Amino acid sequence: MDSLHHVPPPPPALSALSRPELEALLIELFGEVAALKQIVGEQREEIARLKGLKGRPAIRPSGMDQGTEPPKPGKQVKRRGRGKVTPRVGIDETVIEAEVPPGSRFKGYEPFLVQDLVISVRATCYRRERWVTPDGRTILAPLPEGIAGHFGPELRRFVLMQYHQGQSTLPRLLAFLRSVGVAISKRQLQRLLTDKQDDFVTEAQAVLRAGLEISPFVSVDDTGARHAGKNGFCTQIGNDWFTWFGTRSSKSRLNFLDLLRAGHTDYVLNDAAYRYMRKHSLAAMLIARLAAEPETRFADRDAWLAHLDRLGFSGLDVTPDPIRVATEGALWGSVQSHQFLCDAVVLSDDAGQFNIGRHALCWVHAERLVHKLDTFNDRDRAAQTRVRGLIWDFYASLKAYRLNPGKRQAGTLRVRFDRVFRRRTGFATLDRLLARLHANKAELLMVLDRPEIPLHTNGSENDIRCYVTRRKVSAGTRSDVGRDSRDAFLGLSKTCDKLGIPLWDYLGSRLKVAGHVMIEALDRYVRGRTRYA
Secondary structure, eight states: OOGGGOOOOOOOOOGSOHHHHHHHHHHHHHHHHHHHHHHHHHHHHHHHHHHHHOOOOOOOOOOOOHTTSSOOOSOOOOOOOOOOOOOOOOOOOOOOOOOOOTOOOOOOOOOOOOOOOOOOOOOOOOOOOEEEESSSSSEEOOOOOOOOSSOOOHHHHHHHHHIIIIIIOOHHHHHHHHHHHOOOHHHHHHHOOOOOOOTHHHHHHHHHHHHHHSEEEHHHHHHHHEEEEEEEEEEEOSSOEEEEEEEHHHHHHHHHHHHTTOOOEEEEHHHHHHHHHHHTOOOHHHHHHHHHHSSEEESSSSHHHHHHHHHHHHHHOOOOOOHHHHHHHHHHHHHHTOOSSOOOOEEEESSSOOOOSSEEEEEHHHHHHHHTOOOOOOHHHHHHHHHHHHHHHHHHHHHHHHSOOHHHHHEEEEHHHHHHHHHOOOEEEHHHHHHHHHHHHHHTHHHHHOSOOOOHHHHHHHHHHHHHHHHHOOOOHHHHHHHHHHHHHHHHHHHHHHHOHHHHHHHHHHTTTOOOOOOOOOHHHHHGGGOOO
């Protein structure tokens, strides 16, 4: 009899239910069927993608962000011309003489500016002097600055620019280079893209560290990736000043915390780590064991796991997993010990792995849940339309609040939020969704305390689009070096664009092209943005 204690009682007979109860049950079943259909549709789409077939068409976005913009003036404004053309290069002047009849008077010149591009291949054989000193040493004349290997810096800059910012494929780039006269093999071109790029990878990591140290918020997102023949995930971290990409095999919270360490490998037990463990329900007895030990910093994962094994964590079979929670806490302690995200807000689309520290949610993704609900009768459709209208109005008020924040307006908006998301519409699925969104009140209304953060993750969506394009064009990567190189260059390209630095000048400065523009380390420009924020 004890084994039957947890068995749920049988449902009541349908004949015993009243008509309103039958209608409520029917609507609930309709919702469950719709949810199951959505799961089946997603699985079919995944199967079609793996088979190389076409998937279902994407649902158009709700347009809430554009729909809440202030109306444009009705009067047509005359479009301005393109303005004066100012090339970034020196202008050569050429006088064109005209054939005129005798007695004509000269009236000056009429300028006509023409911009052109010269693509040519130049091969130089450096005859390096070799000398033998009286003591037997050999002295060889050094190569000019910027020469590394048998391909010059201008060619290397062009290859990196076309592949990473131009999103060209390796075969197309190879065909172009050969067509203009460059003698290069596919393997040599691949080496130009991936070999000896450690300086760029290091600079991308320095940009991430600078962004995590000084930014008031970071927006995050992830997408599917393919590496070494296996499916993985690429995580984007950035804001208006910088962008960074990291591709790994998992998108768990452990992985996200590891990425937030920005290259550091240590595990740290401090107040931030213990607060994280308590928040995620690690037993107080286990936290006391960790706190009682004198050692609080561990060099790498092996040293940390050995410490947990000594304290008896490995033999515990409880929920939540004590090793996972303790490891997440030690990773968060490491992030905080390096002064990363100390007072910054993490803005996400409500993916669970991003719920770290001060967390805010994207309003566009929240409203999209209401937008995508399946309705089955006129009453449900009317309730959905009414609630969406209320959310759009509330979102417009939040946008106005960001421009002119104040305590009184913040209190009014909090009360108004409760009125919108605590209402009961009679549409059971919608009511459950509203209750779920109301439970996220603190994260959805983070903007009331921090008006500088955006209301959406559109920045992350735009950033990660270049990675999705790269994935569609070139599928995945095979080696870890190629993966890190691709992530670094995509992030550096986006960061240069946000800082107003042409990628062509940046690459010329790093590769020491003759006459290049001097570009300092990008993390310095990122840190300098705090003075103008």
